[in-house]
Amino acid sequence: AAAAAAAAAAVGMRASIAAPALAGSRSATRQVAPRGSTRGLASCVRSAGTRSSRGVAASAAAGRPSGDAAYKALVGTQVFRATDGAPVALTEQWGAGERALVAWTRSLGCPFCQELAIQMRRDVQPQLDALGIKMLMVSIGTPERSKDFVARTGFPAERLFVDPDNKTYDALGLTNDLGNTFFNPATPLSLLKRATEGKTEDLANVLSGWQPWMTPNGPQQAMNQGGMFLFEGDKVLFSYYDKATADHADLDEVLSIARKLGDANANCDCQPDSAGSFSPSSTSSL
Helix, strand or coil, X not given: CHHHHHHHHHHHHHHHHHCCCCCCCCCCEEEXXXXXXXXXXXXXXXXXXXXXXXXXXXXXXXXCCCCCHHHHHHCCCEEEECCCCCEEEHHHCCCXXXXXXXXXXXXXXXXXXXXXHHHHHHHHHHHHHHHCCEEEEEECCCHHHHHHHHHHHCCCHHHEEECCCCHHHHHHCCCECCCCCCCCCHHHHHHHHHHHCCCCHHHHHHHHCCCCCCCXXXXXXXXXXXXXXXXXXXXXXXXXXXXXXCCCCCHHHHHXXXXXXXXXXXXXXXXXXXXCCECHXXXXXX
16 A cells, blocks of 8 residues: 555656656745734734744745735735636625635645645535635636536536636745746655645645646746635734645645634734744744
């Protein structure tokens, strides 16, 4: 079983290299705020792993919008509905005070993105629906190809949007750089994690009929990386920038945060450090 899992992981890596899947690396920042918060970053921020304030400064210098600025960067950007191909403003897909979890995936043809779509539809959507949180996905591709994606993954077409020119990816500062992504050691580590945890079945099912759908604007576009954001109106409550190919936000953690946000008693007493960033040590209640 372990050998089969490792083989599936290796095939997955080869598939991702073959066509549109070139990789990405991004540090992760998670933010959580209780409902009704109006202070943006003054609500609650959790840093992932060993991320330091120096890393935050570096990412800001690289042009990535931080905190609620990520929402503002998206205002005015258009995506296309998978249902009918109509252009719509992404930030108009949820209202003021309404919560929405939005996943950005590398492309419709990425096998790891198809894997994520299956898991979100099966494991995440029912729980978010019960919490009154919208679940949406944005991917690089065309409205025509999105129909094939829906057929392969079962992801609801009404929750899927495509961004053929990766405008929302650029707005968020998602990674698009071969040198800093493809060779990131987090890529094989992500595959190894699947194998050691016995979580290769969804990927194996995807690879069994996988085809190399190309990105609309050529191979360079395939280097775009994804991420996941939880919004409440124009506030960013949680953000995760994918670190590498095959890496995604931990769905169990995302659901845990969503459930705690749904608790009227959820609270966070976070204090900024001297650099204006928020320390993970002050968020232990989450």
